[in-house]
Amino acid sequence: MSIPRMPEPDYDADMRVSLLFAMAAVALLSAASMQASDAAGAQAATTNDGVYTQAQADTGRELYDKVCASCHQPSKFSGAEFTRAYGNKPLTEIDAAMAEMPMDSPGTLSRDDIASLIAYFLSMNKYPAGTTPLAGQVEALQRITVAPRQ
Ligand code: HEC
Numbered sequence: 283m284s285i286p287r288m289p290e291p292d293y294d295a296d297m298r299v300s301l302l303f304a305m306a307a308v309a310l311l312s313a314a315s316m317q318a319s320d321a322a323g324a325q326a327a328t329t330n331d332g333v334y335t336q337a338q339a340d341t342g343r344e345l346y347d348k349v350c351a352s353c354h355q356p357s358k359f360s361g362a363e364f365t366r367a368y369g370n371k372p373l374t375e376i377d378a379a380m381a382e383m384p385m386d387s388p389g390t391l392s393r394d395d396i397a398s399l400i401a402y403f404l405s406m407n408k409y410p411a412g413t414t415p416l417a418g419q420v421e422a423l424q425r426i427t428v429a430p431r432q
Contacts, residue, residue, distance in 0.1 A: 328429035329373075332412020334401035339411060342402030345395055349384045360406040369430070373416075373423040376400050393418030407431070 327333055346356065357363065368375050377396055382388045391399070397418035405411065408431060416422070 325425055327426045329404055329407075329409040329426065330429050330432045331426075332410045333414075333426050334397070334404055334409075334411055334416040335413065336405070336411040338398050338401040338415045339405035340402075342398035342400070342405075345398055346402055349387075349390075350399075353385065356406060359403040364403065364407050365428075368428045371428055373400055373426045373428065374420055375428075376403065377418075377420065377423050397423075 367379070377400070380391070380396060380399065384390065395418075397416045400423070401411075401416050404416075416426075
């Protein structure tokens with residue numbers, strides 16, 4: 283025995299109901315994602331907040347001397363030049379700028395290496411060190427903005 287089909291008008295009503303449910307679901311989802319970004323916002327930081335450790339900056343300096351210094355003066359990443367390039371931008375900008383570096387062997391930097399190099403740059407720019415190392419993951423770097431020095 284086959285199940286009787288809904289007549290046409292009810293089918294339309296069903297469609298409207300599913301559409302309503304879909305819209306409600308979208309509204310709920312966007313509310314949830316707004317809450318998520320609020321939570322991320324709560325963790326937002328600037329380079330004045332001690333977002334790297336001194337040990338990390340020292341590691342970054344050694345790495346820089348070994349694999350970057352042959353082509354770039356450290357002054358490229360400090361003072362006015364640093365501010366001009368990265369001021370008021372998230373740390374992901376520095377990460378992105380280094381994506382093809384070192385030019386003679388791209389793809390050899392680990393996320394930790396990148397975090398150490400950024401820590402070195404922040405220390406050169408006299409941003410304070412803190413007690414928690416900078417994480418190299420993009421999501422973490424995204425939350426930290428290069429602010430005017432306090
Ligand atoms: C073999 C030479 C060489 C090495 C080694 C090298 N770079 Fe570069 N780098 C370049 C060249 C060439 C460019 C192109 C633009 C330029 O000249 O600034 C560049 C560009 C950049 C940029 C792009 C942004 C800008 O302002 O031009 C960054 C950031 C950077 N390098 C960082 C690094 C870091 C960090 C290292 C070490 C991990 C490194 N580089 C190693 C040659 C090199």
